[in-house]
Amino acid sequence: MINHVVLFKLKGYPEAEKEAVIRKVKSALEALKNKIEQVKHLEVGLNYELNAKSYDICLISHFESLSDLDVYRVHPEHLKVVELINETTAERAAVDFEF
Known part of the structure; x- marks a missing residue:
């Protein structure tokens, strides 16, 4: 099995708008399942801290x-989701590994 982990950091949205964008991206990613x-497994986690200096969204898929x-x-x-990600995110990091 391959574990595909991707972290996304959104662009500098105002807080109210950022929360809406995070939910939109989460929904789009989850629909891929x-x-x-x-896709054998897919989960999307959101950073509990809206204004964290780290990443905002984590995708884990198998x-x-x-x-x-x-x-x-x-x-x-x-x-289609990649287009949304490109429009809304400033940074992305990914790791793929066998487990």
Whole structure:
């Protein structure tokens, strides 16, 4: 199995707007579980501190193989979410590892 972990830091939104953006991104990411069959597990965690200096959102997803992760990366539904991520985030960090 492959564990795909991605951290996102949003752009400098005002607090009220940032919370709405975080919820929108979370919802879009969570919807991928039902749209891409290669996704075996998916969870999205939000930093409890809205104005943290660290990352705002954490995506954890599991895939049977690197090939399945590659299918996910280019899937049209994933690419739609990537557009949203690119519009709303300032930083991204990712780690993929076998477990």
